[in-house]
Every structure is written in structure tokens, then in C-alpha cells.
Amino acid sequence: MSHHIKEVNTYIVEVPLVNEWKISLYSSKVRQHAIVEVVTEDGVKGYGEASPSPAFMGETAETIKLVNDQYLAPVITGLPLQSLSQIHRNMDQTIYGQSAAKSAIDIAIHDAWGKMENKPVYDLVGGLYREEIPLTYVIGMKSDEEAYEEAVKVMNLGFQTIKIKVGKDPVRDIRVVQSIRQAIKDNKKDVRIRLDGNQGYHVADAIKVIRELEETGDLKSVEQPIEKWNIFGLKEIRSAVKTPIMADELVFSIHDMTNIIKIGCADIVNLKICKVGGIHQAKKIAGMAEAAGMTCTIGSNLELGIGIAASMHVAASTPVIVNPSDFICGAYLHEHDIVQTPMWDLVEDGKIRVSNAAGLGVHLAEDLIK
Ligand SMILES: [Mg+2]
Incomplete structure (x- = not known):
């Protein structure tokens, strides 16, 4: 058997969203995904995915295709997998x-x-540490009433953590958090709230919003409240509030992680597998977090089944990913998936059950791509 890379093919797939997706950084009704097919000399095929939003990542499905075809495929073709x-x-x-x-x-x-070794990916990167991964449900920017209703729906599905997108208007943000807190109280549930500002606040606003919400209840964490370049501003916020601070847009590489650790500006890192350079790099960053006494979660760029499965295998094999992860959100936000069995089918009671099939454990509906 020859396990050398023979071909790297990149396809662009566009999938509509069920509803318009709104966060402080952008809004969209459709998402583009770059699907990568790697073929070995003996004919084994593997699939990868990234679905960057241009405002967040600075990349698009089109730039991925160009970069892969012209720069990356030529320098990895012929190497052992x-x-x-x-x-x-x-x-x-x-x-x-x-x-x-x-x-x-x-x-x-x-x-x-x-697939070549007939092993699930988690067995290649540390082995199975957890069979079920607790999930966070993400509510985008919505009215108080819509957010209340959605919170009730997902609490009844068994989700124990809800992430709320904020960062546009402090008054509206505080109101919507109170509305979801009311939904939790009305339904007598034990559910925790996380916030994600997606870089939308200034330092003073972030401190004010977090402190005000701390006075009236608990917050599990606040993710990337201010712009990603403002690493010292994030440290200022962390010093001024009790709630753990999570870095997301700030962390694209091991070098970003080094700065976070040296400066001490965050408690938690959002490791998106399709943001940090893939599974190999995500495991390195997770190791750095563990060594520094921090913890991790795995987030989403609204990937479809392939990206979700990759996130699942990393979460399954990495002890430091102790915070409920939201990598599933692409599964319920899109109208359909490109894998035969939707990843949502593995979700029960707010957790995803890890698949033990070979590779990522997903099968592509190839006709969708062609
Ligand atoms: Mg985020």
C-alpha cells in the first residue's frame, strides 16, 4: 500500500441558512464552504472542510481554492499522509x-x-477520553421574545449551556440576557449562560455590561468582547470582572497562544479546528492551554458535517476541553448538510455521542458536491 498523497482537490459548496444569521461582526443568509478531497496513491479518499466568514477569518471559500490549488497542493503532493x-x-x-x-x-x-488504518480519528490523536461531549446551543442576535422562545425550545432538548451573541448595543444585550434568564427561571431549568461579543464592544462598555450582568446573576464566560488586536484591553477587562474571559478571534496560531499566556488576558480559549490550522495545530494549542492552567472549548465557523466531525474527534481525545462546545451549530443553522447522516442525529440531551467509525466517520453525499 502506498500512503502517499496523490491529489488534493478543492470544491466550493454553497448552502443556504434556515434563517438569516446575525452576530455583531456580520449577517448572512447563505454560507460558502470549501471542501477538500485528499486522494492517496492507493486510492484512499479523505475529506476536509473550512467555512470561513470573510469578516472573521480574512479568507473565503474562493481564496481557499486558489491557495490550495496554486500554493499548498504542490508542496504536499507525494508526501506520506x-x-x-x-x-x-x-x-x-x-x-x-x-x-x-x-x-x-x-x-x-x-x-x-x-480510513487507511481503519481507526477513528480520535485514536490517531490521543485516544478516546470522553464518549459524549457536552454542547452549547448558540442564539444569534434576535429580539427578546424570539430569544426567550428559542431558549425554551433548546432547554427542553436538554441543552445545559446557552451562548448568546452580543456586542452591538449594551442596552439591548443586557435586556436579551435578562429575557433568557427569565426563560430559565420560568421553566425551572439548571442552564448556564455564556456571552460572545464577537469583538463588538469597547473596553469600557464591555466592563459595564459584564459587571451589570454579574450583579443580577451568573455568567459562565464572556468570549472575545473587544477587537482581536486589543490584547492589553482584554487583560484590562479580565482584571475588572469576575467572569472568566474567553479568547476566540485572538487565537489563530500557537504564537497567538503564547502571547495570551504571557500577557495573561484570558482564562479560556475557543479552539476552532478550522481557524487554527486543523487538528494537528489545535492539539498543540490545547497542550499549551493545559500547561498554562487554562481550559478550552471548541467553537464553530458554521461548518457542515465534515468540520463538525473533526471538532468532535478533537474534543473526544483532549481532556482540557472541559467547557461545553458549540461546534454543532452549523448543523441546525443550515438548510441541509453534505454528509449522508446529519451530525444532529448524534445529538441527544444536549450532548453529542462520539462516532467510532473509521476516519472522521462521515460519508459525503458526493452528488451534492458535483
Ligand atoms: Mg466566538
Whole structure:
């Protein structure tokens, strides 16, 4: 058997969303996804995905296709699948950044490697640590009434953590959090609330909103309240509030993680597999977080089944990912998926049950791509 990479093909897939998705950074009704197919010389195929929103990542499905076809595929073709250190070194030396493009390739390689060994991906990257992964449900920017109703619906599905998108208007944000707190109280549920500002606040607003909400209840964490470049501003917020601070847009690489640890500006890291360069790089950042006494969660760029499965395998094999993860949200926000069995089918009682099938454990509905 020859386990060398023969082809790297990138497809662009566009999938409509059920409703318009609104966060402080952007809003959209449809999402583009780059699907990568890696084929080995003996014909094993692996699939990877990245679905960057341009405002968040600085990449699009079109730039991923261009970067993969012209820069990344040529420098990894011919290498053995398992040589991930060499593969990432070649990709990084060829083009700076482009972490979504590199993530999609990395995921496809892990899928093919797992299929070749007839092992689930989690067995290639540390083994099964947890069979079920607790999930967070994400509510986008909505009216108080809509947010209340959605919260009731998902609490009844068994979700124990709700993440609320904020960061546009402090008055509206406080109101919507109180509305969801009311929904929890009215339904006598034990549900925790997380906030995600998506860089929307200034330092003073963030401190004011968090302190005001701390006075009237508990917050599990506040994610990326201010712009990603403002690492010292984030430290100022962390010093001024009791709630744990989570870094998301700030962390694209191990080097970003080094700065977070040195400066001490966050308690938790949101490790998006399709943001940080794939499974190989996510495991390195998780190790750094663990060494620094921090914890992690796995978030979403609204990936479909392939990206969700990659996130699931990392969460299943990485002890430091102790916070409920929201990597499932692409599954309920899109009108349909590109995998045969939707990942939502694995969700029960607010948790995802980890699949033990070979590779990522997903099968592509290939006709959708073609
Ligand atoms: Mg976030």
C-alpha cells in the first residue's frame, strides 16, 4: 500500500441558512464552504472542510481554492499522509496565514489516515477520553421574545449551556440576557449562560455590561468582547470582572497562544479546528492551554458535517476541553448538510455521542458536491 498523497482537490459548496444569521461582526443568509478531497496513491479518499466568514477569518471559500490549488497542493503532493509535521512545515513556509485553507487540508489528511488504518480519528490523536461531549446551543442576535422562545425550545432538548451573541448595543444585550434568564427561571431549568461579543464592544462598555450582568446573576464566560488586536484591553477587562474571559478571534496560531499566556488576558480559549490550522495545530494549542492552567472549548465557523466531525474527534481525545462546545451549530443553522447522516442525529440531551467509525466517520453525499 502506498500512503502517499496523490491529489488534493478543492470544491466550493454553497448552502443556504434556515434563517438569516446575525452576530455583531456580520449577517448572512447563505454560507460558502470549501471542501477538500485528499486522494492517496492507493486510492484512499479523505475529506476536509473550512467555512470561513470573510469578516472573521480574512479568507473565503474562493481564496481557499486558489491557495490550495496554486500554493499548498504542490508542496504536499507525494508526501506520506502521516508526516503531518513536514506537511504543516511545508504549508507554512509556502504561504503565510491562510489557516482555514490549511485546516481543510489537515482534516482531509486525518480522515484519509484514519480510513487507511481503519481507526477513528480520535485514536490517531490521543485516544478516546470522553464518549459524549457536552454542547452549547448558540442564539444569534434576535429580539427578546424570539430569544426567550428559542431558549425554551433548546432547554427542553436538554441543552445545559446557552451562548448568546452580543456586542452591538449594551442596552439591548443586557435586556436579551435578562429575557433568557427569565426563560430559565420560568421553566425551572439548571442552564448556564455564556456571552460572545464577537469583538463588538469597547473596553469600557464591555466592563459595564459584564459587571451589570454579574450583579443580577451568573455568567459562565464572556468570549472575545473587544477587537482581536486589543490584547492589553482584554487583560484590562479580565482584571475588572469576575467572569472568566474567553479568547476566540485572538487565537489563530500557537504564537497567538503564547502571547495570551504571557500577557495573561484570558482564562479560556475557543479552539476552532478550522481557524487554527486543523487538528494537528489545535492539539498543540490545547497542550499549551493545559500547561498554562487554562481550559478550552471548541467553537464553530458554521461548518457542515465534515468540520463538525473533526471538532468532535478533537474534543473526544483532549481532556482540557472541559467547557461545553458549540461546534454543532452549523448543523441546525443550515438548510441541509453534505454528509449522508446529519451530525444532529448524534445529538441527544444536549450532548453529542462520539462516532467510532473509521476516519472522521462521515460519508459525503458526493452528488451534492458535483
Ligand atoms: Mg466566538
